Amino acid sequence: MVVNVTKICCIGAGYVGGPTCAVIALKCPQIQVTIVDLNKARIDAWNSPDFQLPIYEPGLEDVVRKARGRNLFFSTDVDKAIQEADLIFVSVNTPTKKAGVGAGFAADLNYVELATRQIARVANSSKIVVEKSTVPCRTAESMRTILEANSKPNVRFDILSNPEFLAEGTAINDLFAPDRVLIGSLQSAEGKAACAALTNVYANWVPKERILNVGLWSSELSKLAANAMLAQRISSINALSAICEATGANIDEVANAVGYDSRVGPKFLKASVGFGGSCFQKDILNLVYLSESLHLPEVAAYWRQVVDMNEYQKRRFSQTVVDTLFNTITGKRIAVLGFAFKADTGDTRESAAITLIKNFHSERALINVYDPKVEHAQIWQDLTEVVPGSTAESLKKTITISPSALEACKNVEAVIIATEWSEFKTIDWQKVYDGMNKPAFVFDGRLLVDAEKLRKIGFKVTTIGRGERL
Numbered sequence: 001m002v003v004n005v006t007k008i009c010c011i012g013a014g015y016v017g018g019p020t021c022a023v024i025a026l027k028c029p030q031i032q033v034t035i036v037d038l039n040k041a042r043i044d045a046w047n048s049p050d051f052q053l054p055i056y057e058p059g060l061e062d063v064v065r066k067a068r069g070r071n072l073f074f075s076t077d078v079d080k081a082i083q084e085a086d087l088i089f090v091s092v093n094t095p096t097k098k099a100g101v102g103a104g105f106a107a108d109l110n111y112v113e114l115a116t117r118q119i120a121r122v123a124n125s126s127k128i129v130v131e132k133s134t135v136p137c138r139t140a141e142s143m144r145t146i147l148e149a150n151s152k153p154n155v156r157f158d159i160l161s162n163p164e165f166l167a168e169g170t171a172i173n174d175l176f177a178p179d180r181v182l183i184g185s186l187q188s189a190e191g192k193a194a195c196a197a198l199t200n201v202y203a204n205w206v207p208k209e210r211i212l213n214v215g216l217w218s219s220e221l222s223k224l225a226a227n228a229m230l231a232q233r234i235s236s237i238n239a240l241s242a243i244c245e246a247t248g249a250n251i252d253e254v255a256n257a258v259g260y261d262s263r264v265g266p267k268f269l270k271a272s273v274g275f276g277g278s279c280f281q282k283d284i285l286n287l288v289y290l291s292e293s294l295h296l297p298e299v300a301a302y303w304r305q306v307v308d309m310n311e312y313q314k315r316r317f318s319q320t321v322v323d324t325l326f327n328t329i330t331g332k333r334i335a336v337l338g339f340a341f342k343a344d345t346g347d348t349r350e351s352a353a354i355t356l357i358k359n360f361h362s363e364r365a366l367i368n369v370y371d372p373k374v375e376h377a378q379i380w381q382d383l384t385e386v387v388p389g390s391t392a393e394s395l396k397k398t399i400t401i402s403p404s405a406l407e408a409c410k411n412v413e414a415v416i417i418a419t420e421w422s423e424f425k426t427i428d429w430q431k432v433y434d435g436m437n438k439p440a441f442v443f444d445g446r447l448l449v450d451a452e453k454l455r456k457i458g459f460k461v462t463t464i465g466r467g468e469r470l
């Protein structure tokens with residue numbers, strides 16, 4: 001029998017759970033959606049009267065304004081939301097393990113397991129449990145084992161895998177018009193019925209032909225595979241950017257020419273200082289770990305190289321800055337524009353800016369940082385994590401957070417563009433130049449600015465993947 005879903009609970013009010021279930025609430029006014037989290041500050045922010053939401057995402061506030069209080073609720077009462085729901089999304093974090101077996105590679109499934117155990121403990125009616133978090137292949141099987149071993153009489157659980165493909169910065173558009181919605185289920189009659197129930201939820205706004213029904217393990221692996229292939233394109237273009245710099249070719253021209261081939265396509269071919277974000281590195285390392293566990297060392301080494309290339313790109317860029325500034329940046333003041341891992345998000349997880357600042361700091365440079373969306377406390381937290389033995393207070397001796405891009409660039413020797421915020425394209429570069437020490441250097445890590453225009457002003461410009469040598 002296909003359940004008619006009327007109440008949804010989402011465990012985890014983060015970058016995925018929040019936007020995804022807010023959009024479900026908007027598009028399905030007949031369904032009550034409750035998003036729960038253990039983190040009270042996060043829930044308070046989702047509920048804030050002036051809509052100071054805990055994450056920045058274009059279009060999100062509008063969605064929450066329309067649905068919150070109508071059929072969308074945010075709460076810390078996890079048990080109640082579980083008990084009331086017919087369908088539960090598990091959308092908790094799955095970071096890379098920091099200790100124990102698989103440390104540095106495998107996904108830490110502790111949060112998934114705890115959430116699963118909580119569902120088993122408190123549920124007193126049957127539930128469809130949907131794995132939304134990105135997990136290694138066959139995690140759904142472990143969740144099913146935990147649920148079945150701990151369920152009460154007459155309570156049955158059906159497990160689905162429904163990985164999320166949204167990209168931060170465009171999450172709302174991605175959710176409104178997804179390329180596809182992937183639902184994995186057991187191929188039993190019950191599994192197919194559960195799959196149909198979730199399909200009916202998405203069918204409120206997603207065309208049926210874009211809702212793909214597959215086996216559980218295919219669904220889990222497809223998410224890792226999609227991220228690995230996206231990151232691979234970036235590492236491939238970044239590898240070519242190094243060849244461009246050494247030969248005088250231009251990476252934008254190469255990417256454009258390659259992307260015109262309809263078999264390759266134009267997207268995700270932008271060279272940069274390297275990819276960041278909470279997912280790419282974590283999910284590839286997960287795939288590496290999975291391959292090793294399956295005794296496939298060649299496969300593991302193949303995917304590992306995508307991450308290695310990304311580290312190389314960040315190192316190479318930092319080294320170019322030092323080399324160009326006459327082989328030393330000790331005591332020199334540098335502006336780093338952008339701290340988020342990409343534009344249109346306040347998320348800093350695995351941001352290339354963190355690695356760059358860490359490298360410049362170890363060279364004893366003085367650094368001004370500016371980002372339009374990232375909270376100052378987040379910047380200090382990220383930097384203290386990567387600089388061994390540091391505190392925010394000790395870092396403040398050499399690192400300053402500036403209130404604007406113009407302010408950050410005053411009296412510096414070099415400006416580094418680390419995030420592709422569009423406001424960096426339109427800042428008054430003449431004013432920046434006037435306020436800088438000379439020679440005034442710009443290092444564009446995002447192929448963002450018009451290098452020729454800046455050169456005409458007087459800047460010495462270094463761009464990733466361009467052969468011009470200074």
Ligand SMILES: NC(=O)c1ccc[n+]([C@@H]2O[C@H](COP(=O)([O-])OP(=O)(O)OC[C@H]3O[C@@H](n4cnc5c(N)ncnc54)[C@H](O)[C@@H]3O)[C@@H](O)[C@H]2O)c1
Binds near residue numbers: 037042168278
């Ligand atoms: N961020 C992305 O762009 C993205 C895209 C696709 C998939 N994913 C995947 O989605 C998952 C979630 O990612 P995220 O970026 O939303 O993470 P996040 O850290 O922003 O959010 C996870 C939330 O879950 C909460 N939580 C953890 N355990 C809980 C429990 N037992 N009960 C209640 N709340 C609990 C945490 O407090 C946190 O607020 C990850 O597996 C990630 O790989 C992320």
